[in-house]
Amino acid sequence: MLLISCPWCGPRDETEFHCGGEAHIARPLDPPALPDAAWAGYVFMRDNPKGWMRERWMHAQGCRRWFNLVRHTVTHEIAGAYLVGAPLPPLPDECP
């Protein structure tokens, strides 16, 4: 079970959280203008990387706030959490 540091509440057990999958999927501004394939890409298609990933999590049994987390999908290592709307942190393997 992961130990996740909520930016508002501090480290808590994974069971208190709800995972919302890949982060930074922006809702298209003008859906009617999109062809089917582009809309399907937004609704259905998600990255499933083996390695570092930015994810959305919600502290369901705590502050109920959504935030973003950088997690390694193989080792479950967590590089850090950041707030919705904050600048994108680089992934650890992107660091110079």
Add this chain to the structure above:
Amino acid sequence: MSGYRLPAGGRVDRDRPLAFTFDGRRFTGFQGDTLASALIASGERLVARSFKYHRPRGVYSAGAEEPNALVQLGAGARSEPNLRATQIELHDGLVAAAVNAWPGLRFDLGAANQLVAPLLAAGFYYKTFLGPRGWWRRFYEPAIRRMAGMGRAPTLPDPDLYDHMHIHADVLVVGGGPAGLAAARAAASGGARVVLAEDGPLLGAGLVDDDATVDGVPGIAWADEVAADLAGRDTVTVLRRTTVAGLYDHGYAVAVERRTDHLPPGAAPGHARQRLWHIRARRTVLAAGAHERPLVFPGNDRPGVMLAGAVRTYLRRYGVACGRRAVVFTGDDAAYATAAALADAGVAVAAVVDPRRDAPDAAALAARGIAVLPGHAVIAADGKGGVESVLVAALDGSGDGQARRIGCDLLAVSGGWSPVVHLYSQLRGRLAYDDRLACFRPAGSVAGVTVAGAADGRFDLAACLAAGHEAGLAAAVATGFPAVAAAPRTSAQPPALPPAMLWDRPPAGRGKAFVDLQNDVTTDDVALAAREGFTAIEHLKRYTTTGMGTDQGKTANVNAIGVLSGVLGRSPGETGTTTFRPPYTPVAYGALAGRFVGELFDPERVTPIHPRHVEAEAVFENVGQWKRPRFFPHPGEDLEGAVLRECRAVREGVGAMDASTLGKIEVRGPDAAAFLDRIYINPMAGLAVGACRYGVMCREDGMVFDDGVVLRLAPDRFLVTTTTGGAARVLDWFEEWLQTEWPGLRVFCTSVTEQWATVAVAGPLARAVVGALAPEMELGAADFPFMTFRDGIVAGMAARVARISFSGELAFELNVESTAGLALWDAVLAAGRRHGIVPYGTEAMHVLRAEKGYFIVGHETDGTVTPIDLGLERMVAKRKDFLGKRSLGRSDTVRTDRKQLVALLPEDPEELLPEGAQLVDDPKAPAPVPMVGHVTSSYRSAALGRSFALALVRDGRQRIGGRVFAPAGAHVVAARIADPVLFDPGGSRRDG
């Protein structure tokens, strides 16, 4: 008789004899015994029958790795199956029985299975017992399951208490042997919070098996000193009788502490029997030790064949000799100490057989009159019931080439040691095969975890102490504590020679040579599996069942890997291991459940009116966590009778329903209207204050997600109702969009479900009832039109009254503060008495709404249904965007042959279609019959005077008037497709 109690020695209390019963016979042991040690001391060799062939088996080990001596412990509700006799601490009055013997342990009819062994080879269930058709299920499987039994699960509720505990530590040390003690001592010395978990009742108990000193005192005395030091520190938690069953990410471990199992049942009232510990540690030291391995040769499963280390443990820890005349067969140095210990205890040692040509220590043993046979192997263990003799031969055919027979009743074997890598491997730690030590060792790194001592392949005491100490110090320093303790010193010497395995040249004797004792898997099975292509170790495991069962191959796995590799001519490292998964040893469900049983299993939510429903003897149903009255039966009335009566009352008179469970969310803020416009498929921004509007919401894929009525309380304030089961989901949905996608919208949402109590008053006489309660309120259809609400006084209480109808009848929803709910319900029933008011439940509500063609989310929808499929085209807003709108124009959602909501009228009006039934056009069509839809709801209707159903039917709206068929049990029901609104299609009744 074979084993016996030595006149002195062992850590048992000879002044405290304990009486116990095994397999119906009475025995005596001592305080400090395990069930296994007491049985051996009593001369019992036969303690179990094997899984498949029902061969006689004896105690094989002295710990968690025991493959044979599984027992059913206790009786009645406390009966527990498949426990290892080697780990059961004896207590007075203990009752145990063998698990797989019928009619009895000594005369077991199942032993006849050995005669048909060729039929039971690896993968036999894929090959034999196949025909005639149907016999597998009716005869073979039940018979095989009966024969291949393990213990029986108790059928009565567990009378014991179980607790969950949570603890945070700087350092978790798993294992209280020499390495674990050294680690805990070092880690704790600087003040770190340390948790030490030890499987057994004593710390360092294994040191009694060893003659070496530590820090100048006997090892066991050193262990006692460390235990006292740890006990004196309030930063240290020592958990004895505690098995760490699983190790997970980020330092999380789950352990089971057995607190009362060593006491007679009921001896510790008020104490939880077991505790499940949730441990979160910053650093973990794994010092779980190693399991000794069997050697594989014909007859290696006979009672009297035991692990050499276990033989020494029984001698030194329990004062028990496992036989009277022993042969030691070992490819490893450690068993030489067993030979010496046996001789010390006065047991005759006939020979030490060592396949290695340059056996160590031969001179020392020879000086004591013990013959050492280097370059030799035991090629068979023979005897009826148990070992009576062994056949020993030179491996290179030297000597006279003849095997020689040596009489013995005990054969102590050692095939080297397998590090207990289970927890490390559970955490994806990489293993590599060590050719020199013939074992799999940790070879990678796992964040925060250090493996120390025998678990790391360091099998001698000096190395274990040093590694444990270093790991403990490093863990302390890594968590910010000083390194204080000095390393323990020992007189122990490292082993001289690496062990030898015989996997690639199996002894050539006759008879079954077992690789897995618990699952009765032989070398022949492994070879057969390899011939049939099951050469990957995971395939071998599944095909032969080796490494399965309650011991998960603790003694078997490496031998199976070795034998398979020998057959295929490759190294065990190339073969690799199977994956280790939690739990390390079986965990009782009671411990996992903890206190979350009975009414604490899941919260139960009840409305403020609930006590009246209980008094009225309502039949309840669960809706999410809510208890809702399903119907209110009169004496002698069944579901159908009650529901027809309740429905008739609402259609012809007046009924009252507790609707308090509907989800309610207040949505407030300057942008609330704009927000709801994006959420609902229909426009909400234009809703007038004081008005209500029914709304439907979709997910982004265009599928219906929830529905409900929206009330506009003020320009910037809405009350949203949701389905009973969907309230939490919908609030989460709102929050997700507000927080992640539209943080600019100034809106906040508050759940008010439990702040309100709601009573729906429905039926042609509803106005009269509400009028009597709210004389100040204008209730006429012109003053108080449908889909509006008013705040006012009802029955003397502040109330919000809404004209909302889910039945198609004139209806008022009365909302009051939840504390006033009970008084409101009483007032409604009192005022309605002279109108014959009838309380109705969810079942009548379902029938009434279905007659009107109103869908219910989760009944008519299943996440694949769009608003268009439900016939809601006219609700879908044209001029705004909303969640899911774009998906309603996808190629799949615009298909005209999608399943659409329709009603079904069975051609026999008495016939009820089964809910969930698949619908077909031609029931006589050859299989597979194309399915065109399914029944979503099905009822008898008082108003229609017949049965009816709602269904999703492919292209259903175009097929109104046509026929479909539903298989209903043995026969087929024909039904007409109809418009979903069957009752009052003009909607004239809702204004009364």
